[in-house]
Amino acid sequence: MNDKALEVFPNLKNRQKDFICSIGFTMTVIGSKWRAIMLWHIIKNQPIRYGELKKIIPKISHKVLSSELKLLEEDGLIYRKAYPTIPPKVEYIPTERGLSLENILAELCKWGKEYMS
Amino acid sequence: MNDKALEVFPNLKNRQKDFICSIGFTMTVIGSKWRAIMLWHIIKNQPIRYGELKKIIPKISHKVLSSELKLLEEDGLIYRKAYPTIPPKVEYIPTERGLSLENILAELCKWGKEYMS
């Protein structure tokens, strides 16, 4: 039942096992406190560097930012391009799969805007 | 900045205060583990009774189901209609505001389906 999902999202097995419905599955992928926001900004500002992302989302901690970036990468939603320079430089860009969520994120953004000034 | 949001979603002040972007706001409303799933089934099976919802989402516990229902009600996304009979009967139906999320939920469902069999 979830075999296909686990094939495509290998690290999912460490997070949640069985999804009664596909909404639960999608929410496991983007439903954390920061992941949707991060993916949104990565899409809108690609390529974006670690520090820039931190500036755009100031409230997120380094630990959460880096661990969530890793999860997004493991889920194949973003791609991490590291330049072996000193000081290091890392850029993040969305993958095709990440871009497939753009419409949803845009809708989330739009809906929320109606209740904010 | 969030004054309007707090007006319309009074109980939000107990959950999260400042939203850097509207995606974060929307996710606070529907981004929990169960809330999106619950709202989806309430929309699709309205009016739906407590026990029916529990059957559709078997993995959720009574405690979480009832507390999340209360949150959905406080956020004005669903309406709770209680019949003062014995045994009690309660029906849940989406409000206009709840229905305004239907498209988003449908998209979440559609996206997830592509990765499940």
Add this chain to the structure above:
DNA sequence: CAGGATCCTGACAGATACTG
């Protein structure tokens, strides 16, 4: 600059039992 390593805490979440 872009993180990793630790340590810590409260909110989320589950199990079970009970009730008007």
Add this chain to the structure above:
DNA sequence: CAGTATCTGTCAGGATCCTG
């Protein structure tokens, strides 16, 4: 039937300091 009450555990998320 539709929930509470209680007790417990887990884990996302935060603070802080360290490093190639």
